[in-house]
Amino acid sequence: MEALKKAIQEKGTVLPGGVLKVNSFLNHQIDTGLMIEIGKEFAHRFNDCGITKVITIESSGIAPSFFAAHELNAPLVFARKKKSLTLQDNLYTSSVYSFTKQETSEITVAKEFLHEDDTVLIIDDFLANGQAALGLVDVVKQAGATVAGIGIVIEKSFQPGREKLESAGYRVESLARIESLDNESVTFLQKDAVHS
Amino acid sequence: MEALKKAIQEKGTVLPGGVLKVNSFLNHQIDTGLMIEIGKEFAHRFNDCGITKVITIESSGIAPSFFAAHELNAPLVFARKKKSLTLQDNLYTSSVYSFTKQETSEITVAKEFLHEDDTVLIIDDFLANGQAALGLVDVVKQAGATVAGIGIVIEKSFQPGREKLESAGYRVESLARIESLDNESVTFLQKDAVHS
Numbered sequence: 142m143e144a145l146k147k148a149i150q151e152k153g154t155v156l157p158g159g160v161l162k163v164n165s166f167l168n169h170q171i172d173t174g175l176m177i178e179i180g181k182e183f184a185h186r187f188n189d190c191g192i193t194k195v196i197t198i199e200s201s202g203i204a205p206s207f208f209a210a211h212e213l214n215a216p217l218v219f220a221r222k223k224k225s226l227t228l229q230d231n232l233y234t235s236s237v238y239s240f241t242k243q244e245t246s247e248i249t250v251a252k253e254f255l256h257e258d259d260t261v262l263i264i265d266d267f268l269a270n271g272q273a274a275l276g277l278v279d280v281v282k283q284a285g286a287t288v289a290g291i292g293i294v295i296e297k298s299f300q301p302g303r304e305k306l307e308s309a310g311y312r313v314e315s316l317a318r319i320e321s322l323d324n325e326s327v328t329f330l331q332k333d334a335v336h337s
Numbered sequence: 338m339e340a341l342k343k344a345i346q347e348k349g350t351v352l353p354g355g356v357l358k359v360n361s362f363l364n365h366q367i368d369t370g371l372m373i374e375i376g377k378e379f380a381h382r383f384n385d386c387g388i389t390k391v392i393t394i395e396s397s398g399i400a401p402s403f404f405a406a407h408e409l410n411a412p413l414v415f416a417r418k419k420k421s422l423t424l425q426d427n428l429y430t431s432s433v434y435s436f437t438k439q440e441t442s443e444i445t446v447a448k449e450f451l452h453e454d455d456t457v458l459i460i461d462d463f464l465a466n467g468q469a470a471l472g473l474v475d476v477v478k479q480a481g482a483t484v485a486g487i488g489i490v491i492e493k494s495f496q497p498g499r500e501k502l503e504s505a506g507y508r509v510e511s512l513a514r515i516e517s518l519d520n521e522s523v524t525f526l527q528k529d530a531v532h533s
Contacts, residue, residue, distance in 0.1 A: 164447060164450075165449075165450070169414065169415065169417070169446075169447055169450065170412050170413070170414045170447075170450045171399075171403070171406070171412065171413040171414070171415070172412065173403055173404070173406050173407035173412075173413055174407065176403075177407070199395065199396035200395035200396040200399060200415060200417075203367075203396060203399045203400060204399060204403060204413075207367070207369055207372070207400060207403055208369070210367070210369050211369035211370065211373070216366050216367065216368065216369075217366070217367040217369055217400075218365065218366045218367070219365065219367070219396060221365070221396075250365075251360060251365055251366075253361075254360075254361070254365065254366045
């Protein structure tokens with residue numbers, strides 16, 4: 142998706158160690174116009190899948206998934222993220238390990254908002270090691286619902302997230318695929334050109 | 338705002354102790370159509386204020402402020418909320434005490450996203466004791482920016498939040514004002530009829 146790649150190139154910052162900061166339009170300050178275009182693109186890619194619910198994780202997943210849910214005419218549910226949790230009967234929970242933060246969070250979705258007849262589109266802002274997406278998949282499966290696919294805003298294609306998700310049988314649609322963050326610059330994957 | 342009041346009446350749940358749960362359309366599952374109407378209403382009410390930035394707090398503030406920022410053609414910034422914080426030079430921070438959770442959080446906004454020439458609309462999902470709104474006001478003032486007003490989705494008018502904010506000189510626009518949650522039912526403030 143060209144507008145997204147342009148924003149990453151022009152407004153993103155690559156920190157040493159392969160960290161991409163997109164605080165100025167996605168993670169802290171939000172470019173709502175770009176988020177609407179991102180949402181529409183997800184909706185377009187999953188338009189024929191019979192999506193009944195879009196699920197993401199707070200907080201950075203909310204803006205890019207908002208318009209996807211709206212266009213697909215499905216409610217948006219954002220999983221809550223907590224460092225630790227007293228187990229509660231009315232919640233689906235899954236543990237998500239963050240390599241960046243080196244800590245485990247519990248993500249939770251209230252059982253009342255996810256049912257076995259749901260067909261779910263999972264959306265997240267980043268895909269790196271796939272832990273967050275796998276946590277959301279786990280929650281959807283606990284409900285007995287169907288995962289239609291996983292929509293990612295920015296994929297770090299040099300990390301194993303996509304491979305893990307595809308090996309497990311899930312369709313992954315990433316709007317920007319990054320081949321490398323070496324030398325503090327962004328190189329996009331060329332073979333993604335067909336989708337961009 | 339009638340559509341919001343209808344959603345509160347039909348989908349909200351009043352728990353003992355005056356807690357209003359709106360998990361099914363605002364705080365966990367999101368009704369994007371309603372959030373767009375809410376955003377448009379905020380934009381309409383603050384349309385002539387020269388807003389250059391909309392600020393809210395993660396996570397529940399993001400959805401209702403998204404379209405307000407979009408219609409006002411201003412970036413949306415969501416303050417991050419953390420239990421404790423190592424002070425950092427590049428952040429504005431303020432302490433917010435939650436009476437519900439009985440704990441203090443630090444809210445933070447990166448200095449690069451808030452400037453002294455900004456005219457800011459603050460939006461939050463709930464107004465009860467006013468602590469979160471006052472924390473956001475504090476952050477805006479640290480930047481030397483101007484607070485144009487405070488937009489609230491659901492105001493608990495039987496708690497002192499609005500009075501505190503108005504006493505401090507701020508304009509408060511609430512889309513639903515609740516007079517009472519007694520007897521586990523919702524009573525809206527009648528004098529708000531002119532705005533609804």
